[in-house]
Ligand SMILES: [Fe+2]
C-alpha cells in the first residue's frame with residue numbers, strides 16, 4: 583500500500599517566493615500535498631479547514647510575522663510540526679523562537695534540502711499513533727533539567743571566569759540541556775556541513791553570549807523540583823543515564839568504534855531516556871504506568887496506556903528537533919535493536935542497548951537473566967555473546983562507583 587501523502591502548508595508574504603516553491607515542488611508531488619498562503623491570517627484559515635502535518639513559514643511578514651503565526655499554530659493546532667524560513671543570521675528573533683520552532687531553515691534553500699528536512703520529521707510521526715501524544719510532544723518547550731546542574735549552569739554563566747569548556751561540561755551531563763543545545767546547533771539555519779553531536783562542540787560553536795541569552799534571557803532550560811505524587815524522578819533518570827553512558831562509552835571503545843561513533847554513543851547514552859522526562863506532561867501517566875524496582879517504567883504498561891513507549895516518544899522529539907540520525911535511531915530502538923533496518927555491524931545503538939540492558943539487569947539482583955533485558959538473537963548475529971560475561975563484570979564495577 584502506498585503511504586499517505588504528507589500535507590504541507592507554505593506561508594510567505596511574497597507571491598513570487600510562493601510561486602517559486604510551487605514550481606520546484608513537482609519532483610515531490612508523490613509524497614506531498616501542498617497549500618500556499620500569502621499571510622499568517624490566510625495560513626490560519628487553511629489550517630482551520632484541513633489537517634496538516636507541517637507548516638513552513640517565512641519569518642518576516644507584515645501584520646503577523648512567522649513567530650506570531652507559529653505561536654497560534656502551537657496553541658490551536660499543536661499536532662502540526664513547525665518550521666521557519668529565515669534569511670537573517672544575526673536575527674535576535676531567531677533565538678527568541680527556539681522554544682517555539684521545531685527547526686529553522688535558512689532562506690533561500692533549495693527545495694530538495696527543505697524536502698529532506700521536513701519529510702524526515704513528518705515520517706517520524708509514524709512512531710506515535712495517538713494524536714494526543716503528538717500534540718503533547720510537539721508542544722514541549724522546555725524539559726526538566728537536574729536542579730543541581732541547572733543551578734550550576736546559571737552560576738557559571740554569571741561568573742567572570744565562565745568558559746565554553748565549563749559550560750559544555752555541565753550541559754553534557756544533563757539530558758534536557760544536551761537535547762536543546764543540539765537542536766539549536768543542528769538547525770540547518772547555522773549551515774554547518776556535518777551534524778554536531780557533542781554538546782561541548784555545540785557550546786563552542788554558538789559562543790558563550792548566545793548561551794547566556796538562551797539560558798538567562800529566553801530561559802530555554804528549566805530546573806525541576808520533583809512533585810511528591812509523580813512516581814518518576816528526574817534524579818533517577820539522570821543517575822541511570824550517566825551510568826548507561828559510562829558503560830556504553832567503554833563498550834564502544836572496546837569494540838573499536840571510530841571517533842564519531844564514540845561521540846554518538848556517549849550522547850545517545852545521556853539522551854536515551856529523554857522520553858521519560860516527557861511523561862511528566864502526559865495526563866494520567868502516573869496512575870496507569872507502573873515502575874519497576876529500579877524506578878524505571880515497565881515497558882508493557884507504557885504500551886498498554888500510550889500505545890508506545892518512552893523510547894519512541896524520545897526518538898520522535900529528537901527527530902523533529904533535527905538531531906543527527908544515529909542518535910535518533912539509537913534512542914528510538916534502545917529496547918528493541920533488532921528492529922533496525924541494517925544491523926550487520928555493531929554501532930551506537932548496539933552499545934546503548936547493551937549498556938542499558940546490563941545496567942538494569944545487574945541492578946536487579948533477583949533476576950539476572952540476560953534474555954529479560956537484552957535482545958540475544960541480535961547480539962548473536964553481531965558475534966558479541968562471548969563478551970557478555972566480561973561486560974557483566976564491568977557493569978558491576980560501574981554500578982559500585984559514585985556517579
Ligand atoms: Fe529506556
Ligand SMILES: [Fe+2]
Nearest residue numbers: 822854855938
Ligand atoms: Fe534506560
